Each structure stands twice: as C-alpha cells, then as structure tokens.
Amino acid sequence: xxxxxxxxxxxxxxxxxxxxxxxxxxxxxxxxxxxxxxxxxxxxxxxxxxxxxxxxxxxxxxxxxxxxxxxxxxxxxxxxxxxxxxxxxxxxxxxxxxxxxxxxxxxxxxxxxxxxxxxxxxxxxxxxxxxxxxxxxxxxxxxxxxxxxxxxxxxxxxxxxxxxxxxxxxxxxxxxxxxxxxxxxxxxxxxxxxxxxxxxxxxxxxxxxxxxxxxxxxxxxxxxxxxxxxxxxxxxxxxxxxxxxxxxxxxxxxxxxxxxxxxxxxxxxxxxxxxxxxxxxxxxxxxxxxxxxxxxxxxxxxxxxxxxxxxxxxxxxxxxxxxxxxxxxxxxxxxxxxxxxxxxxxxxxxxxxxxxxxxxxxxxxxxxxxxxxxxxxxxxxxxxxxxxxxxxx
Numbered sequence: 001x002x003x004x005x006x007x008x009x010x011x012x013x014x015x016x017x018x019x020x021x022x023x024x025x026x027x028x029x030x031x032x033x034x035x036x037x038x039x040x041x042x043x044x045x046x047x048x049x050x051x052x053x054x055x056x057x058x059x060x061x062x063x064x065x066x067x068x069x070x071x072x073x074x075x076x077x078x079x080x081x082x083x084x085x086x087x088x089x090x091x092x093x094x095x096x097x098x099x100x101x102x103x104x105x106x107x108x109x110x111x112x113x114x115x116x117x118x119x120x121x122x123x124x125x126x127x128x129x130x131x132x133x134x135x136x137x138x139x140x141x142x143x144x145x146x147x148x149x150x151x152x153x154x155x156x157x158x159x160x161x162x163x164x165x166x167x168x169x170x171x172x173x174x175x176x177x178x179x180x181x182x183x184x185x186x187x188x189x190x191x192x193x194x195x196x197x198x199x200x201x202x203x204x205x206x207x208x209x210x211x212x213x214x215x216x217x218x219x220x221x222x223x224x225x226x227x228x229x230x231x232x233x234x235x236x237x238x239x240x241x242x243x244x245x246x247x248x249x250x251x252x253x254x255x256x257x258x259x260x261x262x263x264x265x266x267x268x269x270x271x272x273x274x275x276x277x278x279x280x281x282x283x284x285x286x287x288x289x290x291x292x293x294x295x296x297x298x299x300x301x302x303x304x305x306x307x308x309x310x311x312x313x314x315x316x317x318x319x320x321x322x323x324x325x326x327x328x329x330x331x332x333x334x335x336x337x338x339x340x341x342x343x344x345x346x347x348x349x350x351x352x353x354x355x356x357x358x359x360x361x362x363x364x365x366x367x368x369x370x371x372x373x374x375x376x377x378x379x380x381x382x383x384x385x386x387x388x389x390x391x392x393x
Contacts, residue, residue: 025223028236028255030248037217041202043096043195043225047117050098057121072154072171075118087111090365094201105365109197112152115173116194125155127170128194129186150189150197196226203235212242230256234266241273249273264294299324302334305341314344332362336371343378352378 049057056062061084066074078084090105097117100106106114116126131149151174203218216239222232233256240249253270256263267290274283290297305320318341324334339354352375359371 025227028223028233028248028252029220030240030245031220033240033243033245033248034216035213037214038211039214041199041214041217041221043198043221045098046096046113046195046198047120048096048098049117049121050101053098053101053118056101057118071122071124072119075115075122075124075154076171076173079115079118092205092365094198094205096198107201108149108151109194109201112150112173113194113198116152119152119154126191127153127155128189128191129153129172130189130193131174131186150194151186192226193229196222196229196232199225200229200232200235203232203239207235207239207242212239215239216243230260234263234269237266237273238269241269246273246277250277262293264290264297267293268297298328302337305337309337309341309344314341317341318345330361332358332367332371335361348378 056078062078065078065081065084068074069077080087085101085104087100088105089111090103090107093107093110095103095106095110095113097114100110100114112128116128119126129151131151151172153170153172155170199218199222203215203222206212206215206218216236219232219236219239222229223236226232233252237249237252237256240246240252250270250273253266253273256266257270260266267286271283271286271290274280274286301320301323305317305324308314308317308320318338321334321338321341324331325338328334335354335358339351339358342348342354343351355371355375355378359368359375362368362371
C-alpha cells in the first residue's frame with residue numbers, strides 16, 4: 001500500500017483545460033525508463049465508422065429519422081432516442097467511435113467522438129466545445145480524479161447549404177440535462193484537442209489499472225499531438241511518480257507551475273515527490289501555499305469522515321459526509337458512505353435514501369450494480385423488520 005496520494009487531473013467525462021503557453025516538451029520525455037507499450041498507441045481509427053455503423057447509416061430506420069426531423073435533429077434522434085440504439089452514459093472507459101457504437105455506451109468524450117464520426121460521414125460541419133462546468137472529483141484507489149465536460153455542435157449538411165438555408169444555424173448536442181447545460185459558458189476546441197484528450201484519458205485509465213508503461217506512451221502521444229494540453233503534463237508527472245522517476249516527475253510538475261503558479265492539483269502532486277526526494281522544507285512551504293489557495297480541498301471532509309467512521313464516531317462521520325455531499329452532490333461515493341454512517345446510527349430510512357441517490361448519481365455500471373444490490377437488501381429488511389438497525393454485507 002503506497003503512503004503517498006496522487007491527485008491526477010483526469011478527464012473521466014472527456015474535457016479540456018484552458019490553453020496556455022506549453023512547456024518545451026523536449027527533455028520532459030524519458031522513453032528509456034519505460035517498457036514498450038502492450039497495445040497500439042494512437043488515434044488513427046478514432047473517428048472510423050465500423051461496417052455495422054455504415055450499415056446503420058444506410059438503414060431504412062435511419063433514413064426515416066432524417067426525413068422526419070432533418071439532418072441534425074434526425075441524427076440526434078437516431079442515436080439517442082430510446083427506440084433504436086439505446087445508448088447509455090458510462091464513465092469508466094474512453095472509446096473510439098466504433099467501440100462506443102459496439103458497446104452502446106461511453107463517457108462524454110466517447111459519445112462526442114461517435115456522434116462526430118456519424119456527422120462527418122453525413123457531410124455535416126462539426127464544432128467541439130469545452131463547457132466550463134464545475135469540476136467533478138472522484139476517487140479510484142490512491143488516485144483522485146477530476147473531470148470536466150465537452151459537447152459538440154453540428155452545422156448543416158453541405159447539400160442543405162446549396163439550397164440556400166440559414167448558414168448560421170447550428171444544433172448543440174450535450175449529454176447534460178438541457179436546463180443544466182444552458183447555464184455554462186463554453187470555448188471552441190480543435191479536433192486535435194479532442195484527439196489529445198482521448199489519448200490523455202487512455203493514459204489515466206491505464207494508470208488506474210496500474211499499467212504504468214502503457215500510461216506513459218499514451219500521455220506522451222497526447223502531448224506530441226497537442227503540446228498545449230495542460231492536463232496531460234500533470235498526467236505525465238504522476239506517471240513518473242508511479243514509476244519511481246522522482247527527479248523527472250519534479251521536472252514536469254515544475255514546468256507546469258512555471259506557467260500556472262496556482263495550479264493546486266499539480267502542487268498537491270509535487271508535495272509527496274519533494275518529500276521523497278528529501279526536500280522537506282520545500283514540501284512544507286508548498287503545503288502551506290496550497291492551504292492558502294484552497295483551505296478545503298476536494299475529499300477533505302470525506303477523508304475526515306472515513307477516519308471518524310473507522311473510530312466509531314458515527315455522528316461525526318455523518319456530519320462530515322453531509323458536508324461533502326452538499327458541495328459535490330453528484331459524487332456517488334459520498335452518498336454511499338453517508339448511507340453507511342446513517343445505518344450505523346440506526347437510521348435505515350435515510351440510509352435507503354442515500355443509497356438510492358448513490359445509484360442515481362453513479363456513472364459506472366459496476367458501482368450501480370453494487371448500490372442496487374445493497375438497496376434491495378435494505379428494502380427487504382425493511383419489509384421484514386421495519387426500520388431496525390442492520391449492517392451492509
């Protein structure tokens with residue numbers, strides 16, 4: 001079990017950071033420290049339509065959608081109506097267009113890529129957007145992950161333009177609820193940004209699976225593709241940290257901080273590196289600086305709640321988990337552990353409510369299955385014994 005914590009700027013839902021003057025990538029790569037990748041690393045087939053996708057485009061059902069609703073709305077209706085493909089949002093894996101279609105599920109970036117692939121095949125103009133939503137933090141083992149959001153806008157098909165239609169009309173497709181999506185500003189991205197984000201996601205997902213060598217090559221590819229993708233440098237630094245290449249990790253993190261001096265995520269990743277390099281004074285100074293910038297970082301109350309739970313202080317744990325739920329209501333893990341604290345206090349009714357919220361807010365199929373099973377267990381006990389105290393198995 002590692003004693004240090006990584007905070008990794010990871011794009012579970014596919015996202016972007018604001019462009020900035022990129023560090024010189026020469027000298028930041030150390031290929032000799034890593035084994036060759038175990039899989040092909042690249043994005044040559046990212047937008048390629050599979051034979052099954054081509055067949056769907058030629059199908060009578062797809063033609064009906066376009067005829068009834070027009071090109072852009074017809075494409076959206078064909079892909080995301082409940083009648084045809086039954087696509088689902090699932091945050092754990094970033095897929096190519098063909099993989100997303102085959103799995104009928106994907107995270108935000110995967111769904112954007114698949115939709116763009118169909119739209120480009122139909123001759124539509126595609127525009128990608130980074131949406132400035134509030135950061136969403138999750139955790140996987142020792143890695144703390146933060147995600148943001150992308151969507152896309154479709155222009156008209158070229159044959160529509162020849163008929164003299166309104167050239168400025170576009171349709172924005174977002175995987176947030178409409179009332180949520182309309183609240184946020186966005187910034188247009190290049191397709192090179194989307195490709196680099198895909199590669200950075202693959203790097204982070206490889207890290208979660210402890211495939212550090214593969215993670216390196218994906219992060220390297222992301223930075224080669226788009227040197228201005230800020231979060232990929234942080235990913236690279238975490239990879240060096242995991243590999244034990246601490247001097248190189250420090251070099252990468254410092255290169256980012258030279259251009260983003262208040263990047264708290266990078267600073268938090270640098271602190272344990274400095275400690276392991278014997279630079280305790282520098283680590284302490286940076287820790288103090290982090291506290292000034294962000295006195296209550298993500299997961300602060302959650303970690304304190306877990307400690308209280310471990311010590312049997314269930315009321316304190318409930319209060320701390322409640323604070324995290326208030327500032328991050330879409331984090332299923334917070335709802336789950338609040339349910340545990342409620343159950344330890346004998347409040348099975350509130351425990352069931354929080355478990356239901358954990359299920360509703362989860363974006364991972366495996367977590368949903370766990371929450372569903374525990375919720376069914378609690379409901380069965382309630383039907384037998386009422387609101388008596390029990391425990392999760």
